[in-house]
Amino acid sequence: MSIIFLVTDAYGGHGGIALFNRQFCEAIGVPITVIPRVVRGEIRDVPPNVTFVAEAAKSPLAYLRALTAARRSKPELVICGHLNLLPVAFNRPLLVVHGYEAWKRRRAALGKCRGVISVSALTRDRLVGWSGYTGPTYVLPNAVRLEQYGIRPKRADLVERYKLEGKRVLLTVGRLDSGERSKGFDEVLDVLRELPEVVVYMIAGGGNDFTRLQKKAVDLGVANRVVFTGLFDERDKPDLYNLADAYVMPSRGEGFGFVFLEAMACGVPVIGSKADGGREALRDGELGLLVDPANPAELRAAIVETLARGERRVPPGLDYFSFGKFAERSRAILSAAGIAFTS
């Protein structure tokens, strides 16, 4: 049995999609050949079942060569890890959709897919909504490795660097993208003024929307209560979450919202969005509060309520997104797609 997995990035990649791809490869545990479009960082921890064709990312020609070789190998199953790669996918692929790349009408040969895996029911419904796709669909939400996070004391050097002593901290982690503007930074800034002075807002991430957001904070008169961390070291991530009293992301563009799982795994109470996949990461409100990003009053009330409770704990319901469950779901999907597991 052989499986080809066409991905944008995986090992040596950042962000939610790369993470999902790595998790998936590890979860299925059977031999799989992964062909990436880009490799940005250092390639580490490739599990033994994975053949990672890193050279495919070197040039368009190298990519074509890798595809041709994959085609010649007559694989049993091709998994297409991104809608953008569907044109080059072959052999009735199993398509994976993540978020807003699949939310809007576009040219896509969905008819050639044997099935669609989506990280959320929302992304699936939106895809089906504009495309009328009628083939099989599977929902496979991201998983979080609880052991990599946990509740920790606030790291003194970070508290000092960001001047957080004695403050109540709201946190959003995400890219500051001027084209997208969907993480909900604006929405949180808008209500910050109406919150007690002691509340500060930490925006963790880099991006080209920084200047605008900073100006907005100044215009709203809350510049002294907003902390921009810029790009941060991935290894500091659990400590960064642990600085927060509430993780707040009234977003509109999340396919699922893996960051919510990370925050919860650090015992930080979360406030998510009713309008995108965050709703599913919060299990429809079971794991955290949901707000309408279009309604400032609701956001403000949720923040006040969360800070008032001031509780730090990893919600038991987070187990739903454990790696073990993810692995079970992944294997069940491949079985349904006709791949037999011996183990």
Add this chain to the structure above:
Amino acid sequence: MCGITAFFAYRSTAAAPRREELEAITARMIPRGPDAGGTWISPDGRVGLGSRRLAIIDLSPEGAQPMWDSAGELAIVFNGEIYNYAELRASLERGGARFHSHTDTEVLLELYRRDGARMLGLVRGMFAFAIWDTRTRRMFVARDPYGIKPLYLADDGGVIRIASEVKALLAGGAVSAAIDPAGAAGFFLNGSVPEPFTIRKDIRAVDAGTSFFLEEERGRVDVRRYYSIAEVFARATEDHLVDPAVFVRERIDESVRHHLVSDVPVGLFLSAGIDSSALAQIAARQTKLHTFTLSFHAFSEAPLAERFAKELGTTHTTRLVSPKELLDDLPRILERMDQPTIDGVNTWFISKAVHEAGVKVALSGVGGDELFGGYPSFKNVPRIVHFPRLAHLAARARRHPKAGQIPTHAKTYGRAYFLQRSLFFPDELPHILGEDMAREGIEQLALLDRVDAVLDPDPLTAFGRVATLEASLYMRNQLLRDADWASMAHSVEVRTPLVDAWLLRQLAPVLLRGDGKSVLGSTLPPYLRDRPKTGFFVPMKEWLDLRPDGTTTRMRSWARRVWESFA
């Protein structure tokens, strides 16, 4: 869903109203709330609350009104429905609040205790309520963002009285029934009395989307607008990540889900038009639905509706209305009609049918045209504003009675809109109302300025402007008000998933581009989708044998008939 009333003798020198008055006002509203009623007057007699209740959520006597909170500090009378009350209640309970009932009414009380006037940003629903706060001796009064639920106020300088009906305030006997010239002029110009005017001089409508406090000696204070349709459009930022069609359906789906909250079976007015059919389709997937359609022989949409209902698997009732029944009901229609209007008869009969079937709650597709640009005004108004001469010539060529008005009325969106929607013209009024009342009415009404004032802040695009005008004027003064009195007369609660402040806020970015209507109809079968728009009206002219005067519409002579019953 109920009728409410309250009074506050705020000036210490003013005599407090008597209990008989409160009882009489409350009694007038029995059809609005046949299940229970109650009144309360403070020990010092300065404050009174009254309610008639139609039980929808929590059918037990625990839901009785006026309702007190557990601490005995706050009392409320409330007319309406809070669709997100379960969510709000959970939030309040996490904060330590305790409840003694399962009603949305009590949620409002606790929410007020926690957030004060700020609570209104959190409440999704239709409502008018008054909360008496014994701690501060202030009364908090609010009305929903669109004005789905009515609320009227009379302030004589010493006592403020509020109620769900104009006629209820009159029934108390202490408020004068003198005709308001502005209200009368407004009715003949628009077909309905424009808020804040009413047909009675001493009674005013409480502004939709506002709240205020009543305070000792000072009366009405801290008036606050917490929701403005114009502002929602003005602040809408484009959301470009999602397919508009998919997004719109998703949000409407959610709105319908909210509007289905109920402890009793839910019906739906099905007209075979796109809005009500799409709602039926969405609602039928979520609940067991009973659909209702009216049939008037020649004008019947019933066969199409029946076919569609069968496909959806709903319980369906086609209610035949005969000319005789209309004539028989006419006295009662005019008696329950709270203020003069040229419409509402259709809602009267469909609500009657719903009531006959033992159903208390019905969804209506009202608001779809305002949301998605279904009216001709969405094309015509921008045209008239930007090309007045062309519009004038075109209208003259068609011998349109309003043609001559275009040059003087068409300079702004508000004026052009008025031209589109008006029934009579200002220079026709003296013939109907007499010289004095017409002049005074038009002066006070300052109608054209009022129409333009709705557009502040500017709702960004032509679509946004017309949508705001339609929702703030025609829909509020005519459609929603008629839906209220005509359904309440049969103890039926009409719910409007397409008239929802939260839905508008979510959809505004997509709507501004003007591509919504096709979305709603896109999943309907062709026999519903591809037919011309017909409206949902009763063939009044034919049945009442009123001679049309041949100028604008058949509604003009019906308007005079209605007027006679009020004057």
